[in-house]
Amino acid sequence: MSNQAAVNRADFDQVMVPNYSPSKVIPVRGVGSRLWDQEGREFIDFAGGIAVNCLGHCHPALVNALTEQGNKLWHLSNVYTNEPAIRLAQKLVDATFADKVYFANSGAEANEAALKLARRWALDKFGAHKDQIISFTKSFHGRTFFTVTVGGQPAYSDGFGPKPGAIEHVAYNDLSALAAVMSDKTCAVMIEPLQGEGGVISPDVEFIKGVRDLCDQHNALLVFDEVQTGFGRTGSLYAYEQLGVTPDILASAKSLGGGFPIGAMLTTAAIAEHLKVGTHGSTYGGNPLACAVAEAVFDVVNTPAVLDGVKQREQLFKQHLADINSNYSVFKDIRGQGMLLGAELSDAYTGRARDFLNAATDAGVFVLMAGPNVIRFTPSLVIPEQDIAEGMQRFAKAVASLVG
Numbered sequence: 067m068s069n070q071a072a073v074n075r076a077d078f079d080q081v082m083v084p085n086y087s088p089s090k091v092i093p094v095r096g097v098g099s100r101l102w103d104q105e106g107r108e109f110i111d112f113a114g115g116i117a118v119n120c121l122g123h124c125h126p127a128l129v130n131a132l133t134e135q136g137n138k139l140w141h142l143s144n145v146y147t148n149e150p151a152i153r154l155a156q157k158l159v160d161a162t163f164a165d166k167v168y169f170a171n172s173g174a175e176a177n178e179a180a181l182k183l184a185r186r187w188a189l190d191k192f193g194a195h196k197d198q199i200i201s202f203t204k205s206f207h208g209r210t211f212f213t214v215t216v217g218g219q220p221a222y223s224d225g226f227g228p229k230p231g232a233i234e235h236v237a238y239n240d241l242s243a244l245a246a247v248m249s250d251k252t253c254a255v256m257i258e259p260l261q262g263e264g265g266v267i268s269p270d271v272e273f274i275k276g277v278r279d280l281c282d283q284h285n286a287l288l289v290f291d292e293v294q295t296g297f298g299r300t301g302s303l304y305a306y307e308q309l310g311v312t313p314d315i316l317a318s319a320k321s322l323g324g325g326f327p328i329g330a331m332l333t334t335a336a337i338a339e340h341l342k343v344g345t346h347g348s349t350y351g352g353n354p355l356a357c358a359v360a361e362a363v364f365d366v367v368n369t370p371a372v373l374d375g376v377k378q379r380e381q382l383f384k385q386h387l388a389d390i391n392s393n394y395s396v397f398k399d400i401r402g403q404g405m406l407l408g409a410e411l412s413d414a415y416t417g418r419a420r421d422f423l424n425a426a427t428d429a430g431v432f433v434l435m436a437g438p439n440v441i442r443f444t445p446s447l448v449i450p451e452q453d454i455a456e457g458m459q460r461f462a463k464a465v466a467s468l469v470g
């Protein structure tokens with residue numbers, strides 16, 4: 067410890083590539099849904115590491131799994147398998163539609179595997195003409211060049227040279243627009259079963275069922291990107307369970323590791339068999355340390371107590387936000403599901419989500435944005451009621467400071 071130099075936020079700009087613009091506070095410690103910065107100031111965490119810290123900070127079951135595995139075995143590579151990976155895969159298979167699991171290290175990598183598998187499946191079964199991938203405007207699927215191009219925000223994929231081809235975008239919740247571009251050339255439709263980054267937008271039930279039907283009509287695979295919605299976030303282990311629509315491939319990450327980097331792609335046996343030996347891989351994917359932590363997350367999250375608790379907390383959050391709105395009239399919509407909620411700013415505050423986020427930080431609570439007009443809340447699934455109340459008091463103060 068003695069050789070650790072003191073560092074501060076200004077040092078960040080000196081030594082880091084400028085692709086991020088982090089908050090001026092540097093948190094150094096966290097317990098549950100509270101964090102402390104370098105100066106010892108306390109913050110309530112409604113951001114949850116962008117929907118990652120599903121059990122808050124330093125949850126005892128996760129710390130225990132990490133230290134236990136950390137004293138046993140960290141890494142092997144996929145030249146060898148390991149016990150935590152097999153156990154975690156078994157649990158995921160038992161709890162979902164899937165028969166098979168591929169492990170990665172992030173959401174982007176889980177989606178990358180899903181897209182490559184879909185393309186390989188279509189090539190093997192139908193031929194090279196079946197290569198079209200369709201996704202939705204404003205969608206977010208990660209930052210590898212394939213996933214960012216499939217994502218529906220061209221600003222993120224422009225400026226890097228030629229993009230992967232045969233990718234189309236249509237508007238979310240517009241079934242006829244999707245029907246118009248689909249054909250027997252369609253290989254896969256990739257969709258978030260609730261758009262997160264795009265503004266916390268739920269799918270209409272008719273729409274999402276229609277997407278499934280269109281995929282069936284055209285022999286196309288339905289890929290659910292549940293990187294943000296998955297692992298209890300919306301009140302079921304995966305969001306697809308509540309929609310009554312089952313995908314062919316599902317990508318999971320974020321909450322899956324509770325803060326330890328891991329991603330997973332889940333699919334059926336018939337589709338999985340197209341990812342033959344050597345077709346895809348990762349040095350770290352399925353790493354024993356990551357899988358041991360994710361297994362502990364699974365054991366806590368996949369219980370009625372936690373999943374039902376998410377629904378209760380959703381009501382609490384929505385009530386608090388409605389109360390704030392009745393005092394200050396800053397939101398035109400409060401929406402989302404479970405612990406993935408959005409408050410869209412009313413017209414008088416258009417484009418000012420960042421100001422609300424900064425004011426919240428000053429008032430001692432972390433929140434997120436989902437685009438320039440939506441404040442997003444993705445706290446721990448087990449955030450205590452008194453932290454919700456205290457955090458909302460602070461958030462109300464932030465709102466008051468902007469309304470002036």
Ligand SMILES: *Cc1c(COP(=O)(O)O)cnc(C)c1O
Nearest residue numbers: 172173174206207208262293294
């Ligand atoms: C965060 C996110 C990703 C990307 O995950 P990374 O771990 O950052 O690669 C992909 N899809 C969705 C829906 C996400 O929310």
